Structure formats: structure tokens, C-alpha cells
Amino acid sequence: MRIDRTDSLFSPRCVWVNSPIIVGAGPSGLAVAACLREQGVPYVMLERADCIASLWQKRTYDRLKLHQPKQFCQLPRMTFPDSYPEYPTHRQFIDYLEHYATAFEIKPKFNTTVQSARYDETSGLWRVQSATTSSSSGSGDVVMEYIGRWLVAATGENAETVVPDIPGLEGFQGKVIHVSDYKSGEAYRGQRVLVVGCGNSGMEVLLDLCDHGACPAMVVRDAVHVLPREVLGKSTFELAVLLMRRLPLWLADRIVILLAWLVLGDLARLGMRRPAAGPLELKETHGRTPELDCGALARIRAGDIDVVPAVKSFGKGASVELADGRVLAFDAVVLATGYRSNVPQWLV
């Protein structure tokens, strides 16, 4: 057997890069890479997954479409094809991103997880430690340290799934998944499904479950801002941007809430009260995205989706105890409880 002396002598291997180090090959990382490329600036791009835009490729449900019209979602220097609809499907979005990466010759180092990125004040340099998993069996991770002057953190807000710590969840007898593993309601036909969380993912999965003949319930534990996707044919997002440019935030919020009320009616009657702070204020101050209704509200109104309060605990078998004391039985649980960034873990 040959002993690799360079590995044992310099572990981890250090590479000096006279260029930015981009962490993450999602839409933001790709956009940065394309702009650098256009200026003739080289870069190194490190990506944990084995493909670009892994969240879009591996963790989205089948029916997902962009929630904003396409002109607000395209990356710099390349528009969406004219043939795309106003709200492209996630498959179309992935095709666009693949085409974008090819056009700008973006070649990330895949299967490479950044473990830490440290800024050294004295030298003014970043030390970025990464581990590359090899697909060939037997050879372990290759640990590298990239040293350079610029770091771009582009791992997004949704790198890790959030799984709530609800008592008894591990003992629940039915199937439990996080929404990142949900593809379609086909697997749930005829089943009682509890969807925990009423963000954009939860709301759309509820609709999908209805469309596939399941019997879902939605946990709403707190106040929530649901807005229509469009008002009088104009996207609420565009409208909000226009209002925010011209008016103070509080007034823009009042108008958005009034329009939402005119289109959607009083949602408190459906068990969904609005937070005291407006949707635009919450986006500005907490980065909290408003929920855009894609049809779930109509199904709640029709009685196809039950709205229930917070889950207190999962009991014996397949029972669930709710905050209001009710105990209900479910066949399956979908945790649509969100995602979080992992930047604080590796940017030290």
C-alpha cells in the first residue's frame, strides 16, 4: 500500500486563493459567480451537495411554483425564457438555473462542506476549512483549507430543517416527515394528516393533500399574515414594493391589510388572526415572509381543512393532544415547521 506523504505532512492541505471564496451554489451564489465571471474575476465555489440549487432540486414538493412573478425571481444578466409562464414551476426554475450555470461556466466544487470560516484580523485573510466527501468508497474525506481575502456566504436561509421538540413525537405510531421530504399527497390518499405549521410550505401542502383525497388538519399556533397572491391582477409582492417606495411602512401595511381583507375576508373567523405588526414591517424587522394564499383558504372555508391550535403532545398510538385539550387521532404528520440558516455554525 502506498502512503500519501503530502496528506500526512500537511493536514489539512492549504490552498492560497487570490479570489473570492463563495460558499453555496444556490441562486445567490450562482448570481455572484456570474457577475464575477463577467468582470473576469476568478473565484472558488464550494457546495455541500452534489448539484447546484440543492434545496430546489431535492427538497421541494412536486406542485411548487414560484410565488412571485418571474420578473422578480430572475438572476442578473439572464432573463427567464419568454415561453415561461408568469409563475414558473420549480422544474422550470431549476432548468433556468442549470442553463445559467452552464452559460457562465460555473463549476462548483461539489460534495464539499465548509466546516468553518475564520477571519484573521492580523493578516486580513479568511481561513476556510472544508471537507470533500469522495464518492469512491474507502477513501475518507479530503480536508482542505482555503486561504483568501474575500468570503461570500451564500448558503441561504433554508439550509437546515427545523424539527420541533414536541413531547412524544418520537413515539408517534404513524408516518412523520419534515415537509422537505414531502413530494405529493398521493401517498396520503384517504388518510388523516396533521400538518404542523402554516407557512407557505404548510399551506400549499394542505391544499395538495386535499387535492389527493386526504383529510388534513392545520396547526396554527400563533398569529399569521395570509395575503392574496394577487390583487386585481397585480401581484401583492409588486404592489407592496410600489407602496413601500412611496409611503411610510405603517401606511403601506395598512393598505396591504385592507386589500387582503377585501379579497380574502376576515381570516380570524377561520382561526387565523393577524399579528399586531403588519406584514411588511415583520418582513423588514424579522425577515418573516407573509403567507401567500394559493387556494388553501378556500378549502378551509369549504371545511376540507380543519384548523387546530398548537400541539401539546403526541400521545399513545396515533393520538395528538392539542392546546385546547382536545385529543384527535391522525395517520400521519407533516412537519412544515420551517428552515434555518447554518451560517452561525460555520462562520466563526
Ligand SMILES: NC(=O)C1=CN([C@@H]2O[C@H](COP(=O)(O)OP(=O)(O)OC[C@H]3O[C@@H](n4cnc5c(N)ncnc54)[C@H](OP(=O)(O)O)[C@@H]3O)[C@@H](O)[C@H]2O)C=CC1
Ligand atoms: N413557492 C414559493 O415561493 C414558496 C416559498 N416558500 C418560502 O420558503 C421559506 C420557508 O417556508 P416554510 O417551509 O413554510 O417555513 P416558515 O418558517 O415560513 O414557516 C414555518 C411555520 O411553522 C410554524 N411552526 C414552527 N414550529 C411550530 C410548532 N412547534 N408548532 C406549530 N407551528 C410551528 C411557524 O409558526 P410561528 O410563526 O408561530 O413560528 C410557521 O408558521 C419561506 O421564506 C417561504 O416563503 C415556501 C414554500 C413555497
Ligand SMILES: O=C(O)C(=O)Cc1c[nH]c2ccccc12
Ligand atoms: O420573496 C420573499 O422573500 C418574500 O418574502 C415575499 C414577500 C416579501 N414581501 C412581500 C410583500 C407582499 C407579498 C410577498 C412578499
